Amino acid sequence: MESPSRSSVIIVGAGVSGLSAAKVLIENGVEDVVILEASDRIGGRIRKQDFGGLSVELGAGWIVGVGGRESNPVWELAQKSNLRTFFSDYSNARFNIYDQSGKIFPSGIAADSYKKAVESAMQKLKKSEADSCYGGGDVTKAAESSSTPKTPIELAIDFILHDFEMPEGEPISTFQDFGEREFLVADERGYEHLLYKMAGEFLFTSEGKLLDNRLKFNKVVRELQHSRNGVTVMTEDGCVYEASYVILSVSIGVLQSELIAFNPPLPRWKTEAIQKCDVIVYTKIFLKFPYKFWPCGPGKEFFIYAHERRGYYTFWQHMENAYPGSNILVVTLTNEESKRVEAQSDKETLKEAMGALRDMFGLNIPEATDIFVPRWWNNRFQRGSYSNYPVISNGQVVRDIKAPLGCIFFSGEHTSERYSGYVHGGYLAGIETGKALLEEIEKEKERSIESENQTFLLEPLLALTGSLSLTQNDAVSSLKCDIPRQLYLSGKVGAPELYYDYVDL
Numbered sequence: 017m018e019s020p021s022r023s024s025v026i027i028v029g030a031g032v033s034g035l036s037a038a039k040v041l042i043e044n045g046v047e048d049v050v051i052l053e054a055s056d057r058i059g060g061r062i063r064k065q066d067f068g069g070l071s072v073e074l075g076a077g078w079i080v081g082v083g084g085r086e087s088n089p090v091w092e093l094a095q096k097s098n099l100r101t102f103f104s105d106y107s108n109a110r111f112n113i114y115d116q117s118g119k120i121f122p123s124g125i126a127a128d129s130y131k132k133a134v135e136s137a138m139q140k141l142k143k144s145e146a147d148s149c150y151g152g153g154d155v156t157k158a159a160e161s162s163s164t165p166k167t168p169i170e171l172a173i174d175f176i177l178h179d180f181e182m183p184e185g186e187p188i189s190t191f192q193d194f195g196e197r198e199f200l201v202a203d204e205r206g207y208e209h210l211l212y213k214m215a216g217e218f219l220f221t222s223e224g225k226l227l228d229n230r231l232k233f234n235k236v237v238r239e240l241q242h243s244r245n246g247v248t249v250m251t252e253d254g255c256v257y258e259a260s261y262v263i264l265s266v267s268i269g270v271l272q273s274e275l276i277a278f279n280p281p282l283p284r285w286k287t288e289a290i291q292k293c294d295v296i297v298y299t300k301i302f303l304k305f306p307y308k309f310w311p312c313g314p315g316k317e318f319f320i321y322a323h324e325r326r327g328y329y330t331f332w333q334h335m336e337n338a339y340p341g342s343n344i345l346v347v348t349l350t351n352e353e354s355k356r357v358e359a360q361s362d363k364e365t366l367k368e369a370m371g372a373l374r375d376m377f378g379l380n381i382p383e384a385t386d387i388f389v390p391r392w393w394n395n396r397f398q399r400g401s402y403s404n405y406p407v408i409s410n411g412q413v414v415r416d417i418k419a420p421l422g423c424i425f426f427s428g429e430h431t432s433e434r435y436s437g438y439v440h441g442g443y444l445a446g447i448e449t450g451k452a453l454l455e456e457i458e459k460e461k462e463r464s465i466e467s468e469n470q471t472f473l474l475e476p477l478l479a480l481t482g483s484l485s486l487t488q489n490d491a492v493s494s495l496k497c498d499i500p501r502q503l504y505l506s507g508k509v510g511a512p513e514l515y516y517d518y519v520d521l
């Protein structure tokens with residue numbers, strides 16, 4: 017076993033949030049930071065994969081929220097890294113809805129179904145609001161009478177409206193703040209290139225490789241012992257790391273799993289908040305063909321398969337705009353369908369996807385030559401794709417998840433109050449956590465100066481009362497009064513709780 021190494025801060029996770037937190041700390045003089053990453057790469061849910069001779073994005077694919085009143089910081093990073101991106105226009109997708117016999121629904125029917133689905137969604141939203149405020153009432157009746165999707169086209173549109181993207185509830189703050197445009201990243205260097213570029217500004221690199229020994233790969237954190245004196249972190253390979261603080265930037269799915277044990281255990285209000293957040297599983301399945309057989313051209317990038325089973329191979333995209341001649345299709349599955357395909361063989365998934373495509377484009381289309389099925393749910397370092405707070409959430413759940421506990425700080429996209437679920441949410445959450453920790457380090461310094469001064473003043477008094485038999489250390493520790501760090505740097509303002517005094521074991 018390695019002997020424990022001590023640093024100021026340990027950051028668990030080298031995704032966008034862990035890295036942006038590290039950047040804030042290191043650039044503000046807290047250089048003895050250790051970043052422990054379970055996998056062998058940075059990026060987490062930003063992850064490229066070689067497929068069909070190209071680099072495709074298994075995780076985040078779009079920069080969402082561009083063209084609004086504020087500039088999206090991830091868009092800025094993309095510009096700085098010269099990332100190749102393409103504007104995605106989803107508005108035509110609803111006019112490319114195929115039934116199981118390969119006919120495209122007339123645009124009038126599609127528009128009507130879409131309008132009905134939006135109205136029904138609005139009714140449901142009002143019902144949830146009414147339920148949470150007044151316990152229902154007239155709106156409840158209205159919502160009950162509003163139609164539940166039944167036909168394949170209704171089910172398909174309902175899936176697009178509710179399951180396809182949209183990690184935030186309405187109104188979508190990303191769109192409000194940064195704009196409604198979305199850009200697909202289609203760059204051989206991958207979306208992750210912007211992270212390498214950012215990390216290169218504060219970590220040591222050589223020939224484009226991150227070689228800083230503060231960044232440690234294949235370090236799966238399994239146990240976190242914490243007290244008012246700091247943290248001891250144990251990794252699966254038997255290493256032990258000590259620090260004054262830890263930033264935990266692992267996903268909400270990992271927090272919900274039992275991968276990391278806390279000693280003492282987290283208090284109940286924290287674990288309850290963690291369990292309340294939904295985890296969306298979002299799976300992009302890639303298929304490579306010998307030639308293309310789907311329509312291309314303006315307004316044809318996205319198409320929809322209407323099936324009687326909700327979410328069954330519903331949403332499709334061709335890659336011809338971004339990579340002409342690539343002959344690659346992507347189909348998106350979510351939640352239960354994602355979990356179902358993760359549990360079966362890729363051969364079975366290929367058969368199902370080909371079935372959907374043959375329904376839409378006929379029996380003579382060629383067989384796919386390759387398939388890639390990411391498994392975000394079964395990945396123990398992710399356990400899902402992104403957080404999804406209940407539509408009507410007063411923000412308390414996210415604030416409870418984010419609230420620091422003594423020396424443990426929480427970060428990650430799921431701690432972003434306005435942009436949870438997105439890359440920019442993770443990026444901004446990391447910056448916020450880094451700044452909160454800097455403030456706490458500063459306060460801790462002030463506290464120890466104060467306590468040193470008190471010792472200095474007390475010494476003559478101790479001499480007079482004949483207590484000089486006490487050592488200086490005894491005197492100092494008796495003065496500290498065991499005041500732990502303030503729990504809430506944000507969130508429960510005005511009601512700081514002293515975590516180490518009430519840990520519910």
Ligand SMILES: Cc1cc2nc3c(=O)[nH]c(=O)nc-3n(C[C@H](O)[C@H](O)[C@H](O)COP(=O)(O)OP(=O)(O)OC[C@H]3O[C@@H](n4cnc5c(N)ncnc54)[C@H](O)[C@@H]3O)c2cc1C
Pocket residue numbers: 028029030031032033034052053054055058059060061062074075076077078079080235236237238265266267270275276298299300392396397398400401402427428429430437438439440441442
């Ligand atoms: C399929 C998919 C599609 C998406 N599409 C988009 C999109 O188009 N646009 C968008 O903006 N966002 C999208 N997202 C969401 C976006 O990718 C995330 O919000 C963001 O990348 C999260 O960053 P993070 O740093 O919070 O977490 P992560 O990237 O998950 O980083 C956490 C890190 O912690 C590590 N870790 C976990 N457990 C341990 C442990 N025990 N010890 C040590 N390390 C550990 C993980 O390996 C990981 O590297 C998508 C996500 C997925 C999965």
